[in-house]
Structure formats: structure tokens, C-alpha cells
Amino acid sequence: MKAILVINAGSSSVKFALYATEPELAAKPALSGQIEGIGATPMLSAQDAAGLRYREPVHTAGGQAEQHRDALNHLFAWLAAHNPALDIVAAGHRIVHGGELHSAPVRLNEFVLRDLDGFVPLAPLHQPHNLRAVRAVAVLLPGIPQVGCFDTAFHRTQPALAQAFALPRAITARGVKRYGFHGLSYDYVARQLPDVIGARASGAVLIAHLGNGASMCALRDGKSVASTMGFTAVDGLMMGTRTGSLDPGVLLYLMEQQHMDAKALTNLLYKESGLLGVSGISQDMRTLLASPAREAKEAVDLFCYRIAREIGSLAAAAGGLDALVFTGGIGEHAAPVRTQVAELSGWLGVKIDAQANAAHATRIDATDSRVAVAVVPTNEERMIARYTAELLAL
Numbered sequence: 001m002k003a004i005l006v007i008n009a010g011s012s013s014v015k016f017a018l019y020a021t022e023p024e025l026a027a028k029p030a031l032s033g034q035i036e037g038i039g040a041t042p043m044l045s046a047q048d049a050a051g052l053r054y055r056e057p058v059h060t061a062g063g064q065a066e067q068h069r070d071a072l073n074h075l076f077a078w079l080a081a082h083n084p085a086l087d088i089v090a091a092g093h094r095i096v097h098g099g100e101l102h103s104a105p106v107r108l109n110e111f112v113l114r115d116l117d118g119f120v121p122l123a124p125l126h127q128p129h130n131l132r133a134v135r136a137v138a139v140l141l142p143g144i145p146q147v148g149c150f151d152t153a154f155h156r157t158q159p160a161l162a163q164a165f166a167l168p169r170a171i172t173a174r175g176v177k178r179y180g181f182h183g184l185s186y187d188y189v190a191r192q193l194p195d196v197i198g199a200r201a202s203g204a205v206l207i208a209h210l211g212n213g214a215s216m217c218a219l220r221d222g223k224s225v226a227s228t229m230g231f232t233a234v235d236g237l238m239m240g241t242r243t244g245s246l247d248p249g250v251l252l253y254l255m256e257q258q259h260m261d262a263k264a265l266t267n268l269l270y271k272e273s274g275l276l277g278v279s280g281i282s283q284d285m286r287t288l289l290a291s292p293a294r295e296a297k298e299a300v301d302l303f304c305y306r307i308a309r310e311i312g313s314l315a316a317a318a319g320g321l322d323a324l325v326f327t328g329g330i331g332e333h334a335a336p337v338r339t340q341v342a343e344l345s346g347w348l349g350v351k352i353d354a355q356a357n358a359a360h361a362t363r364i365d366a367t368d369s370r371v372a373v374a375v376v377p378t379n380e381e382r383m384i385a386r387y388t389a390e391l392l393a394l
Ligand SMILES: Nc1ncnc2c1ncn2[C@@H]1O[C@H](COP(=O)(O)OP(=O)(O)O)[C@@H](O)[C@H]1O
Pocket: 010, 013, 210, 211, 212, 213, 240, 283, 284, 285, 286, 287, 289, 328, 329, 330, 333, 334, 335
């Protein structure tokens, strides 16, 4: 049977899935899983369609880049040994940054890849790993078509105002503007919404993608009109290890007074801040919610406060608030975070039902809530498989 290999290479993980293309793109992957914890103690976990589960440690060495490469090699060797007799005819990849050019998925070749290399400085935690995975597949499965699906593409519908920084025109003309990310996730969730919130899906909707990377998107008629992430994926909400929005004056201060250079600042903004930096304990929301430490609570409080502040801002961009939708690892599983965000957004008419929220129900709004509130699991891999099948007419 023919299948599409999907690779979603993230900052500390590589997610993968094999989707059979026949007779039509399968709803469930034949095989899926991830290598998590790259940079710490990487572990491969996977499951097949029959429910069989696999789990094994992954040995990596060297710096972050070498570890990512080792993890990919491990994954391909593992896939070769565990592929359930599927004939891989194409690969689809999540590529975080597509710049101004890409508003849709694209067939990848060395020419396109070299152009995408140019965005590595704008997405240092993702883009290098995304592109390495494409080049690795080109060596391991020579000749198969590969498709790049961009996190930025979904946001290309945003009005010019929402994309602009208040910078001199010459700098804006060089492409320094807001792009927005997590677009594959927003696209997937937006397509589920008519079934979950009915006609409100075409109104003013805010989707909060709260994972290790976290952002929010304002939609109107199912299309992105604004988002919290900007030129890079470090903007907006507080994240696992990223600052989110920061007074740019702080950077000037750190450069001038603390003599930090670009490399040190990149580390600070992307890897040492967010939940990890504020708590001093962990970047993992599960650990923080279970911790009795005051610093853990402060980190969670700031995470929720920042979300609530951005809900106000995005409601302004969307011209109202008909629905609030949670997704991503934290959005789907952390009931206390949803409770706190809802309480802080009560003034906008958000009210959730405690029982439904604790049960992670699809609809968690209270009967007297003006705003529909939902929990919709995201599936970036499925979105990539679908785009790849469409583009290649598989
Ligand atoms: N049951 C849970 N309760 C609270 N947080 C959770 C739970 N499961 C996962 N998370 C959190 O979700 C985050 C990872 O989200 P995910 O969307 O998988 O990340 P990534 O951005 O790497 O794809 C982590 O902070 C993790 O602690």
C-alpha cells in the first residue's frame, strides 16, 4: 500500500506519521510517534493502527544540532525496521518559516531549500531541523517527491495593518513584518470548528495554541486576521523556554550594560526564559502544576495573565469574541490553565463549566456564557498529510 511519510521536526522533538493514501487518505495513521526530549534524554515512542505501542531510548551525542541529526538517523533506522509493509511514495514536512513568498504548500527541491535556508536566523529552534529532515529524506529515499507545509502560510490572509511594525518603510520593504506561526495547527482546528461551535465558527474566533511553543490567532470567517507571534516565533505569549513579547529596551540594556552579544541574547530569549526561566524549575507545565513551590505558581500565573492580556488585544483585532478555543499540549490537557484564563476573561463574557473543563469535554462553556469555549485537539501531522496528498494528487 502507498503511504505518505510526515515529519514535524520541532525544537526538542521530531514527530512522525505514516498515512496510507489508498483508497483515500486514511483518517488514522498506520504508524505514528515521536522522539521527545532531544537535548535531554531522548526517547522514541510510537504506536501503530492496531494499537501496538513501542518505546525505546535514543542515543545521541554532541551539541543540539548533532543530537537532532542522531535522532533523525535513529528514527529512519527504526522506521525501516517497523514500517508495516507500506510503500513510501512521498514525504510531507512542517517548515516553520516560509517568509513572504509561500502562502501554500510547495514541492521541495534544492533551489527552494536554499531559499528557505535564509530563514534559519528567524526560526533558530525549528528551521534548521525542518530543513535537515528534508535533506535526510532525499538521501534515504532518493527520488520521492517532498512537500513543505509552512506554519506562516495560514496567516498570509492577514490585513496589511496586522502585519506591520511601526518601522521605517525601507525596513518593512525588506520583509521585516509580522508573519505568525502554528498555522498548520490553526488550519486544522479551524476546519473542525463548524462541527463544534456551529455558525459561530464564521464569527470572531480566538484559537489559543498552547504547547511548548505557544501563540494565539484571531480568525474571522475562518481566516487569520491577527496573531501573537510576529517576525519570529519568540514574540507574543510566554512559552516553555521563550520570553514572548519583551520591551525591546530590555535588549538594548542587556547589550549595552551587560555586554551580551547576539548569541547570548538568542539563548536567553529562546532557551532560558518563559516557564523555565520564571520558575527556575521546569519548562514542563505538568511539573509546574504539580509543584508546591511559589516560583512554579508565579510562572503559571504569568503564563495565564499574558494569555488573558492577548485575548483582549486579539478580540479588538477580530472585532468581538464569539468563541475561544484551546489546543496544543497545555490547551488540551491543563484544566487549571483554562480555568485561570477564563476567569481573567470573564469581562468579555467568557464563563466555563467546571465539570466539563475538568473532564476536558469538547465544549466547556457554561450555559450562561456569552462566548462559546471549546477544547479541540490539534493534529499538524494530519494537516501535512492532507496537503501533501492534495499537492501531489495522490
Ligand atoms: N496532562 C497535561 N497537563 C498539563 N500539561 C500538559 C499535559 N500534557 C502535556 N502538557 C504540556 O504540554 C506542553 C507540550 O505541548 P505540545 O503541544 O506537545 O508541545 P510541542 O510544542 O513540542 O508540540 C508541555 O508543557 C507539557 O507539560
